Amino acid sequence: MHDFKGNFLEFAIGEQVLLFGEFKTKAGRMSPYFFNAGLFNDGMALKRLGEFYAQAIRHSGIAFDGLFGPAYKGIPLAASVAIAFAADGHNLPYSYNRKEAKDHGEGGHIVGARLEGRILIVDDVISAGTSVRESVELIRAAGATPCGVAIALDRMERGLGQLSAVQEVSRDYGLPVVSIVDLNDLARHLDGRPEWRDTLAAIERYRAQYGVG
Numbered sequence: 001m002h003d004f005k006g007n008f009l010e011f012a013i014g015e016q017v018l019l020f021g022e023f024k025t026k027a028g029r030m031s032p033y034f035f036n037a038g039l040f041n042d043g044m045a046l047k048r049l050g051e052f053y054a055q056a057i058r059h060s061g062i063a064f065d066g067l068f069g070p071a072y073k074g075i076p077l078a079a080s081v082a083i084a085f086a087a088d089g090h091n092l093p094y095s096y097n098r099k100e101a102k103d104h105g106e107g108g109h110i111v112g113a114r115l116e117g118r119i120l121i122v123d124d125v126i127s128a129g130t131s132v133r134e135s136v137e138l139i140r141a142a143g144a145t146p147c148g149v150a151i152a153l154d155r156m157e158r159g160l161g162q163l164s165a166v167q168e169v170s171r172d173y174g175l176p177v178v179s180i181v182d183l184n185d186l187a188r189h190l191d192g193r194p195e196w197r198d199t200l201a202a203i204e205r206y207r208a209q210y211g212v213g
Contacts, residue, residue, distance in 0.1 A: 004055040005181050008152075009189045011052070015045055018153075018186075020199045026127055027159075029210060032202035033186070035153045037073060037124035050080025052180050053122065053150055054088070057081070060178035062148040065117030067094040068139060070131040078122040081150070097138055115142035121149045126165045126177065136173055148175050154182035157210040164212045183207060 012018035016039060023034035040049045069078025075096045082094040093113030121135045132149055139146045149169060154177070159165045166177045187203060190196040 002055075002059065004052060004059075005185045006189055008052045008180050009186060011048060012152075015040060020202075029157075029206075032199065032206050035125065035155075037077070037152055046076060046080045047083070049077070049152075050082075050084035053077065053081045053152070054084035056178055056180045057120070057150050060148075060150075060176065062120060062150075062176060062178060063118060064120040064147050065093075066113060066115065066119050066144075067092055068115070068119050068121050068135055068146075069094065069096040070121065070123055070135045071097050071099050074121070074123045074131065074135075077124060077152075081122050097135070109138060110142065115139055115144040117144060118147035119144050120147055121175075122151075123149065124152050125155065126151055126169055128159070129165050129169045129172070132169050132173070132175075136175075146173065146175060149177045151177065151179045152181070153186075154179035156183040156212055157207070158212055162212070167212065183211065 009018065012035070017036055019034045020032060021034070023031045025031050037049075040046055067078045067082055069075045078094045078096060082092050085092050095110055095112030095115060097109050098111060115138075119139045121132060123131055126132060126149070136146045151166075154164070154166050156164055156166070159168055163171065166179075169175060170177055183203070187200060187207075190200040190203070
């Protein structure tokens with residue numbers, strides 16, 4: 001496992017963004033863990049989060065010209081990634097959408113840089129894939145090309161069928177999806193640590209029931 005993955009998991013656990021226990025998912029499943037990127041809610045946490053995204057994106061090798069953050073959680077995420085790349089000497093445009101079109105000023109759904117070239121979508125997780133679908137439509141309507149999706153965590157569990165939400169996005173839109181970490185990384189991170197033995201066992205049971213790949 002790459003160092004940044006383990007460091008990110010320690011960071012997410014320390015910030016209590018990644019919690020362990022019993023949590024009901026949107027699909028009605030009782031999950032032994034919960035990830036809420038909205039709890040990266042101060043300047044230093046958001047700075048570090050953007051840096052972790054940037055490391056994963058660089059490692060993926062995806063070529064892109066700009067960043068797009070779907071409203072609402074994706075907005076600060078895309079901004080943090082743009083700042084992380086700028087700090088490394090790579091200045092990138094970023095933009096995001098409004099939920100409702102503005103009928104005054106510049107109007108429209110898109111805020112920020114003009115959507116041009118290859119656009120990388122930045123979001124927290126992919127659940128039903130709704131925000132990705134909407135983002136793809138907006139990017140294409142602007143004449144640009146969606147080229148991939150970057151997320152923080154891939155839960156690697158089935159959606160309605162046999163594929164995961166991430167796999168469905170890749171299949172339906174032909175887009176690569178890069179995550180900072182996935183469920184395999186989390187299991188490896190907890191393995192061999194006595195204090196996490198019961199938690200890991202619960203995750204493995206959950207994965208045996210709902211997991212893919």
